[in-house]
Each structure stands twice: as structure tokens, then as C-alpha cells.
Amino acid sequence: MSDKTTTAPSGRRQFIKTAAVAGGAAILGAPYIRNAEAAKGQTWKVQSTWDAGTTGYTLFEEWANSFKEKSGGELTIKPFAAKSVAADNNALFEAVRTGVLQGMNPFTLYWAGKMPASVFLSSYPAGPDQPAQWDTMFYGLGMLEMTREIYRKHGLFYVGPIHHDANIIHSKQPVNSLEDFKGLKFRVPGGMVAEVFQSFGASTVSLPGSDIFPALEKGTIDAADYVGPAVNWDLGFAQVAKYILFGPPGMMSIYQAVDLMDLTVNLRAWERLSDQMKQFVQEQVQAYSLHHFVTIQQRNIEAMQKFKAAGSIVSRLSPEDVTKFRQAAIPIWFKWAQKDDDAKRVFKLQLDYMMNEIMGYVTESDIKGLSL
Numbered sequence: 001m002s003d004k005t006t007t008a009p010s011g012r013r014q015f016i017k018t019a020a021v022a023g024g025a026a027i028l029g030a031p032y033i034r035n036a037e038a039a040k041g042q043t044w045k046v047q048s049t050w051d052a053g054t055t056g057y058t059l060f061e062e063w064a065n066s067f068k069e070k071s072g073g074e075l076t077i078k079p080f081a082a083k084s085v086a087a088d089n090n091a092l093f094e095a096v097r098t099g100v101l102q103g104m105n106p107f108t109l110y111w112a113g114k115m116p117a118s119v120f121l122s123s124y125p126a127g128p129d130q131p132a133q134w135d136t137m138f139y140g141l142g143m144l145e146m147t148r149e150i151y152r153k154h155g156l157f158y159v160g161p162i163h164h165d166a167n168i169i170h171s172k173q174p175v176n177s178l179e180d181f182k183g184l185k186f187r188v189p190g191g192m193v194a195e196v197f198q199s200f201g202a203s204t205v206s207l208p209g210s211d212i213f214p215a216l217e218k219g220t221i222d223a224a225d226y227v228g229p230a231v232n233w234d235l236g237f238a239q240v241a242k243y244i245l246f247g248p249p250g251m252m253s254i255y256q257a258v259d260l261m262d263l264t265v266n267l268r269a270w271e272r273l274s275d276q277m278k279q280f281v282q283e284q285v286q287a288y289s290l291h292h293f294v295t296i297q298q299r300n301i302e303a304m305q306k307f308k309a310a311g312s313i314v315s316r317l318s319p320e321d322v323t324k325f326r327q328a329a330i331p332i333w334f335k336w337a338q339k340d341d342d343a344k345r346v347f348k349l350q351l352d353y354m355m356n357e358i359m360g361y362v363t364e365s366d367i368k369g370l371s372l
Contacts, residue, residue, distance in 0.1 A: 041068075043076040044102035044269060045085065047092060049110070049261075051210050052081035054234040055299050056164070056227070056292075060105055063288050070284070074277055077103070082210060089208065096266050097155045103265035105162070109256075112191035116339035117150050120346040121161075122260035124333070125196040126326035128350065128361070129257035131163050131293065136353075143349055150342045157270040159263040160285040163293035165300070166252035167259050170232065170241035171223035172216065176315045178324055187212055187224035192332050193255050199328045209235070216240040227259065228252065229307060230299035238310040246316045254322050261292075330362070334370045344372050 046064060050057035057079075064079035085101055086092035089110045095101040111118040121143075128134060137143040138161055151158040169175065175184070182201030188194045194204040207215055207224075215221045217240045224241070226232055247254040263285050273281070308314075317325075337347035351372075354361040 041073045041076060042269070042272060043078060044265065045078050045080060046103035046105060046263075046265075047080040047082070047085050047095070047101055048105035049082050049089070049092070049107055049209070050105070050231075051235065052084075055230045055296060057081050059292050059295055063284075063291075067284070071277065071280065075273070075281070082208070096264065099266050099268060101266070102269040103263060105261060105263055107164075107189070108161070108260050108262050109189055109191060109193075115150060115154070115342070116336060117147075117342040117346045119191045119336050120343060120350060121147055121262075123256050123258040124192045125255045125329040126322065126361075127329075127333070128354065128359075129251065129254075131258050133353070133359070134161065134163075134258050134260060137350060141349055141353065143346065146342075146346055146349070150346075151264065152267060155267045157265050157267045159265060159270075160282060160289070162261040162263060162285065162289045164259055164261045165228035165231075165293070165296050167225050167227055167256040168229065168232070168252055169223055169225050169245040170216070170237045171243045171245065172219070172241050173222060174243050174313070174315065175223065175245045177317065178321050185220070185222045187215065187221050187226075189225070189256075192329070192336055193225070195332050195335075196255065196325065196329045199332075213237065213240060225256070228296060228300050229303035230296050233303040233306055238307050238312055242311065242313060244307060244312050244314045246314065248316055248319050248322060251322070254317060254325050326361075327366075330366055331370060334367075334372070337372055348372055 048057055048060045050060055061079045061081075064077040068076040080101075086095040089106070092101070092104050092106060093111060093114060096104045108118055108122040109124075123129060123134070128137070138147075144158075144160065147158045171184070175181065178200050181197055184202045186197060186202040186204050187207045188197055188202075188204050190204075190206040194206070197204055205221060207221075209226055212221075212224045212226055213236050216224060216237070224237075226235070226237075229244075246252050247257070251257065253259075263281075270278070304314075333347065333351075337344045351362065351367075353359060355363070
């Protein structure tokens with residue numbers, strides 16, 4: 001491309017100087033319109049798995065709607081709530097893959113059946129449990145490049161992870177230890193999470209978030225895991241389940257402590273962007289991840305006050321439960337890693353990290369007799 005075409009309209013230059021990304025971070029490397037195709041602008045239809053009206057969807061909608069102005073018209077993102085275009089998760093994956101939608105904002109774990117490696121692209125039972133650990137693996141240890149290679153095989157481009165929250169458990173009866181899961185009819189997202197809870201005697205079922213309230217209300221299930229207090233309050237869980245279960249103090253969840261979302265787009269749509277716009281979108285996802293996470297944590301604090309005022313009773317698992325849970329989970333980690341070469345490769349990166357003395361989550365004795 002000729003450098004002679006890099007001049008941006010004066011209004012756009014002024015905007016780039018003054019605009020800020022969501023959460024207050026300055027725009028980095030904001031792109032210029034370089035050619036006629038870019039000047040026409042593109043529109044992406046992007047469906048989230050957040051239900052309309054929830055804290056999560058409101059944040060996503062605000063962020064998506066900001067793109068047209070931030071990009072000087074080069075990229076417009078039209079947001080859609082869960083089920084607006086694609087009726088369920090499988091339909092969502094296919095809609096983006098085939099180009100009916102240009103992008104999605106899902107929980108990464110949802111693709112375990114299509115991409116076994118995806119169970120290792122969001123927190124899993126008793127694995128890495130701090131947001132910074134996941135940022136380190138994605139942006140410091142090469143996991144982002146691995147992930148993009150895997151998604152390309154499906155005609156998709158994984159732009160980046162979006163921090164959301166930990167998952168917590170709402171139940172109609174008290175749950176105070178792992179032993180209390182025996183015989184419980186329990187909604188979980190499937191994959192490794194389901195298998196570990198099954199090892200403690202739970203009867204698990206997978207349901208989309210929008211189906212949890214009626215299932216608890218009717219007694220079809222006794223308990224449900226789903227995101228954090230802010231969104232779960234929005235969904236009305238206090239009306240149908242009296243009890244809330246966290247991990248030990250300082251740990252909201254022992255099974256999905258960093259439940260990552262992401263922005264994934266159709267590969268052809270991604271490749272139509274200019275190089276500058278590709279960089280811009282990636283920077284925006286990183287900035288949004290921080291804004292999304294911090295805002296939801298703040299709303300969680302407010303929501304817990306509402307839950308307590310509504311009569312909800314909070315209990316916590318013990319540090320001993322965490323040890324038991326990890327012991328049950330480790331063989332299941334290895335089982336999922338054996339499902340294909342991609343899963344094995346991603347898990348090996350994470351296992352090396354967890355066994356490093358910096359982390360110390362896993363020892364040689366913990367994996368004795370297990371291999372990749």
C-alpha cells in the first residue's frame with residue numbers, strides 16, 4: 001500500500017487524539033483508513049451468550065456500540081443478546097463459522113464437544129485460578145498463538161480472552177461440603193466440570209443460562225452453577241434458590257474460578273480488515289476484558305447485599321475440600337488432554353506452568369502414573 005493514502009479525515013484525527021476505550025484506557029495504535037475498501041466500512045453482527053437485560057449484556061452492548069465512532073466508521077459492531085439470531089450454542093458456533101454472524105462473545109468452554117482443547121482455554125476444576133495466571137499463559141507463554149491455530153481449523157479467528165468472573169452455585173437445599181453433592185440434581189456446563197462433580201455423586205445436566213431459573217423453580221434441578229452474583233441476581237436466582245455456595249475465603253469458586261469469555265469472529269471477516277484495524281480490535285478486546293472484569297466485580301459486591309437482604313444463606317467449602325477436589329480432578333485433566341493433539345499441547349503448557357515452583361499447584365507425586 002502506498003503511504004500517500006494514509007491521511008485520515010480531520011474529524012477522525014481529532015477523535016483519535018481525544019477518545020478513550022471503555023474503562024478509561026487510552027486508545028493504542030488507532031488505525032487510519034488506508035484504502036477504498038476500508039473507507040466503505042464493515043459491519044459485524046456479533047451475538048453474545050449474555051441474556052438481554054443482564055449486567056454482562058449491558059456492558060457488551062455498550063462496548064460494541066462504541067466501535068463505529070472509535071474506528072472512524074471503518075468497523076461497526078451490531079450486538080445481539082443470547083438467542084437473538086442463533087437459537088442455542090451449537091447454532092451460534094455454526095452461524096459464525098458460516099458467516100451468518102460475523103462474531104460471537106461466548107463462554108469459551110462451550111465448545112468442548114467440537115474442540116476438546118477449549119476445556120483448557122478457560123478455567124477448569126482446581127486448575128489455574130487467578131485472572132493474572134490466564135493472562136500470563138495467553139499473552140506471555142504462547143497460548144494465544146496456539147488457540148488461534150486451533151480456531152483457524154474451524155474457519156474462525158480467536159481475537160482474545162475476555163475476563164468475566166468466577167462461577168458460583170445456587171441450591172434449593174444446603175450444601176456445605178463436597179459430600180453434600182451426592183445425589184444432587186445439578187446444572188453444570190459439561191466437560192471436565194461435570195465429570196469431577198459426578199465423581200462426588202452428583203447427577204449433572206447441561207442447560208443454557210436462560211433455562212436455569214425455570215428448572216430451579218419447577219424443581220427439575222436441585223442446584224445450578226452459573227456465573228457470579230451480579231448476573232445471577234439479574235436472572236432472579238434469589239427467588240428460586242435460598243442457598244449460595246462459594247469456595248474457601250478469597251476463592252469464589254474451586255471449579256471455574258476464572259470463567260473466561262472471548263471474542264471470536266469469522267475468519268473471512270477478520271481477513272477483510274486492514275492490518276491496522278486488526279491491531280486496533282485486539283487492543284480493544286484487551287481493554288474491554290479489564291473493564292468487563294472490574295465492573296462485574298464491583299456489581300458483585302452490590303448484588304451480594306441484595307441476596308443477603310432477600311434471605312439468601314451463604315456457605316463455603318473448606319481448604320480440605322479444595323485438596324480433595326484437585327485430587328479428583330487431576331486424572332480427568334489427563335483424560336481430556338488425551339482427546340486430541342491440540343488439547344494435549346495446550347494442557348502441557350499449563351501443566352508445566354502449574355508445576356513450576358512459582359505456582360506449585362501440582363507436584364510429581366500428584367501425577368504419578370499419569371502421562372501425556
